[in-house]
Amino acid sequence: MVCARLHHSFIATATTATTATVPARCRCRGRGRARNPAPRLGAFFSSLVSSSRDRGEMGDDGPSKGSEVVVDDRHSLDRKIDAIRKAGPQKLQVIADFDATLTRYWVNGRRGQSSHGLLQQGNPEYDAKRQQLYEYYHPLEFSPTIPIDEKTKLMEEWWEKTHALLVEGGLSYDDIKKSVASANIAFREGVVELFEFLEERGIPILIFSAGLADIIEEVLRQKLHRSFRNIRIVSNRMEFDNDGRLISFKGRTIHSLNKNEHALDMAAPLHEQLGDANGPVDDSVSVKMRTNVLLLGDHIGDLGMSDGLNYETRISLGFLNDNIDGSIDSYCKAFDVVYLNDFPMWGVLELATQLLPAEAT
Numbered sequence: 001m002v003c004a005r006l007h008h009s010f011i012a013t014a015t016t017a018t019t020a021t022v023p024a025r026c027r028c029r030g031r032g033r034a035r036n037p038a039p040r041l042g043a044f045f046s047s048l049v050s051s052s053r054d055r056g057e058m059g060d061d062g063p064s065k066g067s068e069v070v071v072d073d074r075h076s077l078d079r080k081i082d083a084i085r086k087a088g089p090q091k092l093q094v095i096a097d098f099d100a101t102l103t104r105y106w107v108n109g110r111r112g113q114s115s116h117g118l119l120q121q122g123n124p125e126y127d128a129k130r131q132q133l134y135e136y137y138h139p140l141e142f143s144p145t146i147p148i149d150e151k152t153k154l155m156e157e158w159w160e161k162t163h164a165l166l167v168e169g170g171l172s173y174d175d176i177k178k179s180v181a182s183a184n185i186a187f188r189e190g191v192v193e194l195f196e197f198l199e200e201r202g203i204p205i206l207i208f209s210a211g212l213a214d215i216i217e218e219v220l221r222q223k224l225h226r227s228f229r230n231i232r233i234v235s236n237r238m239e240f241d242n243d244g245r246l247i248s249f250k251g252r253t254i255h256s257l258n259k260n261e262h263a264l265d266m267a268a269p270l271h272e273q274l275g276d277a278n279g280p281v282d283d284s285v286s287v288k289m290r291t292n293v294l295l296l297g298d299h300i301g302d303l304g305m306s307d308g309l310n311y312e313t314r315i316s317l318g319f320l321n322d323n324i325d326g327s328i329d330s331y332c333k334a335f336d337v338v339y340l341n342d343f344p345m346w347g348v349l350e351l352a353t354q355l356l357p358a359e360a361t
């Protein structure tokens with residue numbers, strides 16, 4: 001175990017980490033180089049750190065006992081931060097998973113719902129049929145004995161059957177609105193501030209999900225109450241008739257095991273659906289020119305989201321929400337920074353301020 005658990009926040013790690021915060025069994029390579037956030041935001045972050053610490057200690061939102069940040073190789077992370085900062089904002093993009101990455105794992109003391117899981121068709125028979133598929137295929141998805149090519153076929157089968165049931169059962173756009181309104185789903189604290197910070201600096205955010213684009217957009221609308229010109233969503237997209245009835249799905253099915261293919265080619269601008277008159281801020285070609293990546297995910301497989309990009313420097317941020325003791329080592333090896341216990345987005349925002357200092361924007 002070479003990972004260092006650094007309590008409370010990335011900024012705490014960077015500015016105030018002491019050996020007292022690191023469990024004796026953990027060692028961190030190269031820990032301790034002080035970095036300050038952009039001066040304009042310094043006081044802002046100090047207050048945020050306090051609030052996240054307080055919230056973690058309250059422990060009133062699920063079984064999380066506190067908040068922690070883990071950096072396996074501090075020197076490597078520092079090198080990547082320097083490289084991305086020197087390359088400038090025009091080279092950077094953010095690629096983020098949606099479920100349990102941008103959204104919280106625990107909401108109101110219960111597991112937060114996913115963009116697939118929250119959907120109620122307004123037809124109990126079909127909701128039950130989709131649940132039956134879940135009960136059959138979900139264990140197969142995590143089976144250690146099924147070869148990956150066979151498993152990929154099973155996942156395609158599951159997603160396509162589920163999508164067919166949504167069409168057959170008569171899903172309407174109104175069902176989506178109602179489902180989102182009553183769903184147990186919430187963004188992590190700091191997501192809006194992160195989106196705003198990146199939008200102000202013209203940094204594109206690609207939300208890449210095996211869920212449902214139309215639902216993700218509705219969650220953004222209902223929970224954030226505004227649109228962002230720099231966000232685009234790559235996910236399974238529905239097609240509705242003039243009466244708002246689902247008639248088909250567009251393009252190739254994205255499931256949990258092919259999130260790494262054709263990501264940028266499948267990107268579609270979110271603001272089209274949100275009625276933003278300013279049009280796309282970037283096309284897929286120019287996004288491909290942005291060869292420095294800040295990647296956010298909650299599964300190791302999410303690292304594949306940048307496979308379609310020949311990136312120069314990637315900083316990967318992993319949210320480890322569950323089974324922490326069993327997964328911490330593999331997450332430490334896979335991600336540059338690992339956030340434990342449903343950590344809020346303030347650490348990512350602070351890192352973004354390091355990558356995009358005020359004088360460079």
Ligand SMILES: [Mg+2]
Nearest residue numbers: 097099100298
């Ligand atoms: Mg996820």
